[in-house]
Amino acid sequence: MFGRPISLFKIFGFEIKIDISWLVLAALITWSLASGLFPEYYKDLPLAAYWWMGTAGTVGLFLSIIIHELTHSLIARHYGISMKGITLFIFGGVAQMEDDPPHPKAEFMMAIVGPLSSGFISLFSFLLCNLGESSGWPVTVNGVLNYLAWLNIILAVFNLIPAFPLDGGRVLRSALWSWKKDIRWATGIAAQIGSGFGILLIIMGIVYIVSGNFVSGLWWFLIGLFLRSTAQMSYQQLLARNLFNTKKVNDLMVKNPVTVPRSISLEEFIRDYVYKHHFQTYPVLSFGKLTGCISIKQVASIPREEWAQYTVGAVASPCSEETTVGPDEDANKALEIMNRTGNSRLLVVRGDQLEGIIALKDMLALLSLKMELNDLEKNK
Ligand SMILES: [Zn+2]
Incomplete structure (x- = not known):
């Protein structure tokens, strides 16, 4: 489904890569911000201003996701888990882990730090936006800051949904794992919830599409499909690793x-x-x-x-x-x-x-x- 990712730059020793699908998505987001969201909230600005805001908003989104994934990677490295790098693709970012976390606490810390960092970026953007409004910064700048504040709140909340392999699902898995001391069982439960949540999004997408809201419907449908398949895949990978660990x-x-x-x-x-x-x-x-x-x-x-x-x-x-x-x-x-x-x-x-x-x-x-x-x- 996806092509070979393009390498962008390195930070703290992690390679940041971008999938071709992300470039398409970036163009779509810029367009929908410049022609939809920003003109609706900030009326009567010149057309060029909307495009500048759209571009800045997309770059901000890009940086927000990189910071989110980077914090996962930094904590992973702290616990000695090797990471391949970070690839941005159509549904956001994926920090590629090569191994399972060594213990529940490592998993918990690794997972929770992502939504926390998004929460911090949101708070920071809100404060900056408030400062901008009270000291008379251009409405274009404040508008982008306001957008980033809301965007990061949504990123934090969506990722906290306890559906594996979303961050919230990893938090749930770490709790189950530390309770029963059985990572396979914990992954099985968390992956089932993840897969069920995926089905829910697929159904929601279909309902949207049928009721005429095609774009958001398709969006939910695809995210659901993606969640469901990654949930199942991560469980199978765990079984594979467990099985092949014991074999020569x-x-x-x-x-x-x-x-x-x-x-x-x-x-x-x-x-x-x-x-x-x-x-x-x-x-x-x-x-x-x-x-x-x-x-x-x-x-x-x-x-x-x-x-x-x-x-x-x-x-x-x-x-x-x-x-x-x-x-x-x-x-x-x-x-x-x-x-x-x-x-x-x-x-x-x-x-x-x-x-x-x-x-x-x-x-x-x-x-x-x-x-x-x-x-x-x-x-x-
Ligand atoms: Zn995350």
Whole structure:
């Protein structure tokens, strides 16, 4: 659904990125502020003034979200949770956490600081706006400050709704977690509430649309859809992390994988291996030792009529950290590499010996089996 985010700048060591969808949204917000909200509250200003106010309002919104997400990231770092960075996309910001918080208190602090920071920005904007009004600042400046004050109150309140993964849902999860000492149970409940709240927004959106209020209706519908899917996804990710934490790569790999000898031609490789097994990459062996990897992409970069002249060994590249994992590593480590690199199959390597292959497909099959068993247990 979303493209590759554009990197904007770094602050406190966190990379701030922006999704293309956000640029579209920014244009829409500027337009609706300049032609709707501001002219309604501040009458008879020149057209250019409304556009300046709209632009300033959008930049203010952007900064408000960055500050909100940044406080999450700073507290996370304080508790030793590594953060990938902050990406702004169509529904606001996401501070990307790579791990679960270590204990309920860390989760609580991390979650609550976001709405608190929005509350502070709101208060600050209100005070500044009051100062502006009493000391005769231009109405355009006061108008933008007033808008930011209300915007941040809405951000704080919306995020406090106890629907996981909204901040309020995280606060709820931390409370449940500290009560029963079971993060899986707590996440399950919080995610169910989050998912239910998502459905509520979807229904509300449909009611709006049917009654003729198309734009706000679509808006609620999309937010609901997004909340529902992230709530379900975060629960599944937690189950996956819990399951793969207890497994080693060794337990999940396929032994004796398909390997390609160095000396055959690319033509033979395509005919006898690629058409038969349909994998993206293959390990290349010479005298029983792993010497490299060959992928379909590498073959495709060579003109077809030259396939007979090249051997696999001449085209293969050395195996890198992006395509290999050790047999004694956690299965989670394999998942993390797959996540980062987009490779769905990793070679399991000890020294120059190929011990097996671990595939995302097999890991997901195990996960879905495990989830079905969980459901059975629940329904007993
Ligand atoms: Zn937040």
